[in-house]
Amino acid sequence: MKKHLAVGLIAGLLLAGAATPAYAAPTWHAGIPPIATPWTDKVGPNNALPEYPRPQLTRDKWQNLNGVWEFAKADVGQAVPTGQSLGERVLVPYPIESALSGIQRREDRMWYRRNFTVPTGWKVGQGNRLRLNFGAVDYDSKIFVNGTQVATHRGGYDGFDVDVTDALKGTGPQELIVWAEDLTDATGQPIGKQRRTSDRGIFYQGSSGIWRTVWMEPVPADSIGGLTLTPSLSDVTVEVAAPAGTTVKAVARDGSRTVGSVTGAAGTPLRLPISKPKLWSPDKPFLYDLDVSLLSAGKTVDKVGSYFGLRTIGSKKGADGKLRITVNGKILFNMMNLDQGFWPDGLYTAPTDAALKWDLQQDKAMGFNAVRKHIKVEPDRWYYWADKLGLLVWQDMPSGNTGPLPAEWRDQFEAELHEMVREHRSWTSIVAWVPFNEGWGEWDRAATGRIADSVKAQDPSRLVNAHSGVNCCNSKGDSGRGDVIDFHQYLGPASPSPSETRVAIDGEHGGYGLKVSNHMWFGDGQAYEMTPDKATLTAKYVANQQDVLTSAQHCGISAAIYTQITDVEAELNGFFTYDRQVTKMDLRQVKAINQKIVREADGSGTSVPPPPAGTPGLEGVAYWPLDGSYGSLTPAGTFVEGHTGQGVALNGSSEFLDAGKPVLNTASDYSAAAWVKLDKADGAFQTVVSQDGPTVSDFFLQYSGADQRFAMSFAGVRALGPSKPEVGRWYHLVGVRDTVKGELRLYVDGELAGTAGACLPQGAPTGNTVIGRGKYNGNPVDYLDGTVDQVHLYDRALSPTEIRELYASNQ
Template sequence: MTTQTTAATAVRPEFPRPDWQRADWHNLNGAWAFRFDPQDEGSEASWQLSPAATFDREITVPFSWASPLSGIGENTAGIAWYRRTVEWQPKQRDSRLFLRFGAVDYTCEAWVNGVLAGVHHGGYGTFEFEVTGAWLAGGVNTIVVRAEDRDHGYQARGKQGYGEIRGIWQPVWLEARPRTFVRDAKFETLIDGTVHVRTRVEAQEAGEATMSFDFAQGEAKHEVRLTLAQGLNEVETTFRVSSPKLWSPESPYLYEGALRLDAAGDNDVVQTYFGIREIGSARFGERGYRWITLNGKPVYLNGTLDQSYHETGYFTYPSDEEMRDEIYLMKRLGLNFVRIHIKPEEPRKLYWADKLGILVMEDMPCFWGAPDEQARGAYEREAREVIERDWNHPSIFSWVMFNETWGLKTEGAIGGLTGDAAQASSYRPDTQEWVRSMYRWAKRLDSTRLVEDNSPCNWDHVETDLNTWHFYINGYEQLRGHVEEVVAKAVPGSAHNFIGGNVQTDAPLMNSECGNVWGIEGGAGDSDLAWHYRYMMNEFRRHDKLCGFVFTEFRDVTNEFNGYYRLDGTEKEFGYEDFVPGMTVADLHTPDFVVIDAPPCQTIAAGESATVTLLRSSFSDRYHGQTLTVAWELSYDRIGTRTTVGAGTISAPWEGYGVETLSELAVLMPKEDAVAVLAIRLLDGDGKIVTRNFTTFDVRGDLTSRAQGDGLFIQLPVIGFGGQSFAHQWQAVGGAKTAGAGAGRFAYDIVLPSHDDQTLIGEVEILFEAAACRPLARHIEGAKLVHHGISMMHGASAEVEHNPNTYYMTDEVRHESRVHVLVDGERIGSFALPDDPADSRGVLSWHYQAKPNRLDEAGSYGYLCKVKVPGRQAAKLDLRRSFKLELEAEDGGLSLYGRNAGRYPIDLLIRCR
């Protein structure tokens, strides 16, 4: 390829910084000439000066050269060179010209027409070089970039294992500015409408100037006269917005407009915006602990961990629309908060968080080597760039300086120690003090937000505004006990969750990572999360002291599969709507919530009464002073017919923030085998639904109770077949389920009631619960349990297909099959089996799991199949009183569910009437 490369600007054409935008700019995204330099020859040979130097490939900027969208797709650490030619001139002849980079990993050197523009170190910060003197007016200009990424231990790399960011990975553009211009501005707001602005003005020469602010079509206007010195000037000013509209996730009002500087014939206009809001923490009532506040009121943070990873662009989104959709997908779940994990977010995605309304906790990227002087210096430089760049986003409410002590441990700190002692000793006191200094530095730099020293999984805070912790625990009793213990130990002066002699203050308590995937032995196996998620939300909302959580995670990534969505954004089915009509995940995230203080499923005898405690959890004043209504209903599926056992309403005075007991509700169970559902709806004064919730009961009766008025039932365990013809066949859920992969059949020998028990058999009906069977590698080749450890953070394969816990959660991908019912070799019916599903509807497959951290096709369930034996065949059966039943599957396989598995509390049933 020659040195001449013309870039199409259709790639990410929007201005990269809507929070700080000038009109006169030129997009440099698109095609660049590209060349790897494994031996570092280019510097010695001065490739930046030689038009004859061959750049033999083409890359699409701004995508990492490791990503598919770059057109290179090679995860090669080291050096690469970029080159392109540009014919563009600023509108004003005497403008100053800047070459701007969203981010380059890790070291960037840039030349314009052979003149060195500058050098930058750091993979996440935005930077610019002034190139006014090197730019050729009215001619062809050549830009050359050398990027070097060696994965050194001191580099702030973050969690790049899903797909490396190498070289240029955020937009590149040229920007023209007048000779005197506003370098940046920081907006600080108070909810009374006060707006304090700190700006830096770069003046070409000394003189008088006017700075004016005009936002929200004149709602916020201000002007100030300045006397500028030559060079960099710091300017502070304050103005007041009357009747301010406050920014919040529910009402994300932005004061959009322009900041203008007029100085000696130079006119600099920057389109920008601010949101009026205050972040803080406060005690309420007689509580000895704080809650997080937004605009002076408590806010319950329903959040998710966002790896912010795209399957083709890696950490660079292909389009602005996809970044907008990310925020939309979070909000439709009822979330009001996202934690961007171990990296700063792209400015345009932060813009959509501002615009659509979602709070952001933004992490600093970590390094993976030892916390030595070089690593600390590199980190400090990059952390400043991140905070300076993202200051004005009202969505950002918190900075997280470190995560899970990554990069903070010194190997071999104290010899002879093992286990927890060794772990603690490797996080040395001098490193702890450095972390404290980083927390305090960030607080000095930005006092408007909450700062966390280290988001911990090792109980090792030092000093922090947020008392957070991580856990990955599966199983209701285990999770409940863990949360209760943490809440009980969250007391000012307690050393719990702190290290090095440091103790807790009254800082707000919240969870900053949770989920069920890592609580399952072997790690990242794909499984249903809906069952666990509902009871986890109930456990969180039981506790007045807890004010939020971060669920891991928003989307699946390449080796973690516990997202609300798949990696490609397709839906997972939680199944809640089948328990309470209209219920979605968003019902578990409402500020006003009814807690059902009960296990997700309880075993109880038919006809007995159960008492359930209901709690009010309020983190909104919307309904305070009102009396709401809790409407409840107990129902069950009576072999295909929904039956209501009881229903009623409870008056619910809605007074004040926090958690209080509402009522104890006694419900009478049905008088037969059933999966009973207690559905709860909270209604406002107009009868509109505020939130929904439910719990379930495994009601144990007997065949006699079920058979009343329905004839005589014969039941046979699904594993009681006399033969089968599948290539691969196995039992699951403790033997309550049987499955066969591919085409094949299960055969059962059925003995009907004798003439003494039933004189005439006039009708025979066959009932069973069945689904398709999607075989995994573990079914065919054998299971493989791999303990991944920290390698998962660096992209190690999760080997999901071999993980003994894997069973795919229901989603948009379907695995279909068909089952044929044969009686004495004659087909009497067929059923389409739409899928091989697993979600919260598989109540019995969850309830009868033997171990909470070892899943046995948990949550799996099927479809109710009912077929009557034709009369002519039933007549023969009346004589013989036995027959051979075969359930024959096509290529999609067959799963059969017994009494203690699936969705329906039935075995293979034969009903005779």
């Protein structure tokens, strides 16, 4: 009945001549993010990132095309909707999954549409061309102007431009349509931490479509297409992309004062010396202005503005003989924060330029002098603020999925890597390139080395970190290439040692967390270790960073990267909540310890003292022949035929021998030796000799089930034998701790079998020496399933000659 009444009412109104009800045109409305930043409400249709987006190549005439565009889902094979209004409204350049876009959902394929008008004063077609610039579109895109396809592009992290002059029609409105497809982790494309659906873990909501500024500008027919600026301590090399046969003039200024100039052919490197050079550094990030003119037939046809800083990045040995990172020729510890560049309101796109700057300002305020931009590439203005504020940047290449890249995607990955380097070579702040993270996407160790070499050849002026977290996760192992050895360790820090040719860094550590009600993306989350309050979190951070200083002084790491500046979705390990509304630590204490590290981690403060001579002879400070007697050991197991006389068989589940005290001083050098015969050699760990620590054994002379080899180990560090041992065969094992060289050594049957860096000092002993088990996380573990015999302990590092003698004496 109600339906009939409604129809009759409408019919009556029409017959009476009433006006037809108008349907409201679609309008843009911001979505509601689960949590909002201080800048969320400052974003609207008329101020979507209005700043000039390309600070290193500026022009006076330009027009921002950010703002409200028409939007629609695109179907496979759908015709271009030329001349058709689309049914939704999106705010460009915020990715469509974000609240600020107004769409706030995922689509695999999409259409964007808007009209634009070319200002008549630009004189396009009268000597000038019209160029459209796209900061980034994720991932595949096609551009149409007035129904004509003018460009295609593949890649979600690099910018592109297109000359659309020939597609324009007369004056007045011109139609611009963008098609985009983003299948994210359903393909092998570079995606960083993006996923189609957040896993509430270490991967996050993806960002599709247009996510950086779109703008247009008039350019002369002969114009400057790009600048490459390579600084030294006294000059900058300028290379200008422009038509052959044109001439470049570059003028450097310090304020209103000209400090250098150079003129030469376009497309060739031009050295521009600087009078009385002022260097750029994190403490004094001085930047020069640069004016570049293009001349054709003696006439200036194009002008752009730019800037640069004078600095170098390199390495040299410190007073302790360890290779360390230098900035401007001086050793400088790179104290870094991990920055993933996600926002709860804009996802991949910061809501405003002030927000983009804010994160970097906090890094400086907390005493960091560097940032690792983690598997994401930011808009140009992020690097501009890093240049202005004085932060060293380690730039990651966005990874594909965590498994090996499919063969058909490998060339694309390399092409995008080299394009990232090309587009970002002129930023003063960037000091290192990082092609791979934790083996994600890595398909072959030799290929990783080749790729690192290719990046170094492309840009010799910076460090190349072939593989951040080479010790971790999906890594194929160390290629030996690049300028950096990089380990990850949570909670850490990691403590690799430099080689003669490569510096060492802690590539990720930390990760302490704190929940803050009403400021969590999912209302909950986790970290590597949670804390109950701000004071505890701060204390954990300070203690952890003190360990960073110890690692720098004893092991020679040149940089350390704490994880991370803000919470991200379910990760709650930030200095700030994901919405940037709450500070989670006492930043005064954070700044103090960070500055102490930078001040004291230069290799001049601490040297390892020589250890005491120790007890001479091959019997050692303890010797248990295990020939029908346990000696001072707590009885367990069964006497059986041993290697020499008798030995003790242990059952692999509960039996072990306990010395009743700590025999070895683990704060100094020591060695442990034993004969062992395994009854099994599978994926389970088995301990031959160890000494209990507070929660974990101070050391393990062991069979490593993970590697199926013998090892001399600390927790997370193993000097490994060369091959899997045979069940039922006797082996002579010697594990050596050498504090001066900072390493563990394993000898098997009198010969050196493996070494591992172990440079951090150990504490004084706290637990008993034991035979036949270990200790981990406070629990007894890794019981020996086999027979042990002839156990020796030494309060010094045995020499290779002594170890061979010991082995021979028992034969």
